[in-house]
Amino acid sequence: MQRTRIKICGLTREEDVLAAVQAGADAVGFVFYDKSPRYVTPQRAAELSALLPPFVTPVGLFVNAGAAAVAATVAAAPLSLLQFHGDESAQDCAAAAQAAGRAFMRVFRVKPDTSGAELLEYERLCRASSGLFSGLLLDTFVDAYGGAGKVFDWSLIPKDLAHRAVLSGGLSVQNVTGAVASVRPYAVDVSSGVERAKGIKDARLIAEFIRGVRAADATFEKDPHHENPA
Numbered sequence: 741m742q743r744t745r746i747k748i749c750g751l752t753r754e755e756d757v758l759a760a761v762q763a764g765a766d767a768v769g770f771v772f773y774d775k776s777p778r779y780v781t782p783q784r785a786a787e788l789s790a791l792l793p794p795f796v797t798p799v800g801l802f803v804n805a806g807a808a809a810v811a812a813t814v815a816a817a818p819l820s821l822l823q824f825h826g827d828e829s830a831q832d833c834a835a836a837a838q839a840a841g842r843a844f845m846r847v848f849r850v851k852p853d854t855s856g857a858e859l860l861e862y863e864r865l866c867r868a869s870s871g872l873f874s875g876l877l878l879d880t881f882v883d884a885y886g887g888a889g890k891v892f893d894w895s896l897i898p899k900d901l902a903h904r905a906v907l908s909g910g911l912s913v914q915n916v917t918g919a920v921a922s923v924r925p926y927a928v929d930v931s932s933g934v935e936r937a938k939g940i941k942d943a944r945l946i947a948e949f950i951r952g953v954r955a956a957d958a959t960f961e962k963d964p965h966h967e968n969p970a
């Protein structure tokens with residue numbers, strides 16, 4: 741059975757953390773990029789992380805932060821996983837993850853002309869660069885670094901990559917069931933699609949989003965002959 745993992749990103753308020761946990765999120769994301777409307781300080785992330793029960797993963801999102809800043813953030817906030825969402829090189833990611841002593845995801849921002857071969861090669865290089873690499877996150881290429889609510893063409897993702905990738909970029913209550921059904925990613929990550937204003941999540945949208953993922957997961961259970969991506 742496929743159980744697509746779900747990360748709700750860009751949390752800034754206690755009630756949003758509790759809503760994500762209550763709805764069944766597997767991970768929550770804290771944005772340490774100070775140009776984002778979802779930015780939180782490490783101290784604020786520590787306060788919010790303290791609300792998490794066991795087995796809900798706090799993830800720290802960084803954009804071109806540098807190893808020292810990442811390590812200082814991890815020292816102040818109990819993050820289990822890092823998300824590098826900028827232009828960090830493979831070496832930058834490896835060094836920051838090493839300094840922080842945490843595993844990391846690295847973004848690939850997909851353009852209309854991105855090829856499947858490019859995605860597979862990028863992932864291969866990430867894996868080769870560090871034993872702390874835990875997976876590729878696919879987002880849409882936009883002028884800003886992320887959290888933009890823009891979808892990319894999911895058909896660009898090779899089938900043999902999808903089952904271990906995190907799908908993001910413009911996911912919402914409206915499209916997430918179709919996205920999971922067609923891509924069958926390891927996990928999905930959403931920020932703006934479950935917001936009522938930037939940085940302010942909506943508990944109803946979070947719950948509907950998670951139900952939408954589970955609706956797609958349930959169709960896999962009923963379809964044992966469908967190719968198993970795992």
Ligand SMILES: O=C(O)c1ccccc1N[C@@H]1O[C@H](COP(=O)(O)O)[C@@H](O)[C@H]1O
Nearest residue numbers: 749776886887888889908909910931932
């Ligand atoms: O959420 C942000 O503000 C953000 C800022 C800088 C880089 C990434 C950011 N969020 C990540 O962007 C993707 C897509 O978000 P959306 O669902 O399209 O709004 C997601 O992985 C967020 O974690």
